[in-house]
Amino acid sequence: MEDSDVLDAYSRTVSTVAAEVTPHVASLRLARGGGSAVVFADDGYLITNAHVVGRDRAGVATFSDGTEQDFRVVGADPLSDLAVVRVSEAPPAVRLGDADKLVVGQLVVAVGSPLGLAGSVTAGVVSALGRSLPVRTARAGRVIENVIQTDAALNPGNPGGALADSSGRVVGVNTAVAGIGLGMAVPINATTRRIIDTLLVEGKVRRAYLGLVGVPAPLPDEVAEHTGQRAGLRVVEVVAGGPAARAGLRPGDLVLTVGRARVSDAQDIQRQLFAEVIGTRLPVTVLRNGAMVDVVAAPTELAG
Secondary structure, three states: OOHHHHHHHHHHHHHHHHHHHHHHEEEEEEOOEEEEEEEEEOOOEEEEOHHHHOOOOEEEEEEOOOOEEEEEEEEEEOOOOEEEEEEOOOOOOOOEOOHHHOOOOOEEEEEEOHHHOOOEEEEEEEEEEEEEEEEEOOOOEEEEEEEEEEOOOOOOOOOOOEEEOOOOOEEEEEEEEEEOOEEEEEEOOHHHHHHHHHHHHHOOOOEEEOOEEEEEEEOOHHHHHHHOOOEEEEEEEEOOOOHHHHHOOOOOOEEEEEOOEEOOOHHHHHOOOEHHHOOOOEEEEEEEOOEEEEEEEOOEEOOO
8 A cells, every 4th residue: 555545545534524523523712711612412411521511510511513602500510620611502412432441552633723713623643541641730630541642733722622533533632731742542442421310410529539640550470470460550640648558559559459459550430439438548569669459548528
């Protein structure tokens, strides 16, 4: 196959995805800034980032055809960095995919409103999966778990926009620019669908918070053979003053289990961090300097 044929096939895929997804993406204008949002359900519901809406409760959404509508904020969840907003009328919902089926190297297309330019499209690949993204605010530090890392160019205004696979299914919500050529997106999967459904009904999600940043890592052969577990979560940062820090967890620890359930990535922890574990004693087993260490963490409720 000639290079021109490869380029044509690539271009056709990106343009097809762009044509399918762009009508479902809006530019959001708020009192304290802006971003993007994606129509994900009927009756005018859009998904965006919690940090995009901030403390604002309303704003204006502009779709790719120039249509403008007022929107109200239905609810937000800072820990997942997801929020739901609603307009009176919107295009049909975009098709949602399952980020748990993504593989590193897979083509993805980002659609959003960088720098206020509605309907902007960039393309790239999935660079890594299962990342944790630390975010600092004026009041505290927090961690967005299990994000998708991509080299698709993201710019200010892209957060809240769609990250789609080559079939035009939205598999992530763009959330941050982590560096040159490095963007992050919140995955669309069973865990985040539960969060979104709760936001639709209750307007908020009571979330437990541990305060650690980790990356998937293989277990040493002898530990894997003994436990039957092949991977854990390597702690790269512990948020000062958080439950993980108070429990004695340290950077370099390799988390094996949380709540006696095996952990191989950040999502395995996130699945447990809902209201029912706030204030409970949550056992955590880590591998530290070649030895198994058991600690007990007491998750706190994430402040809104």
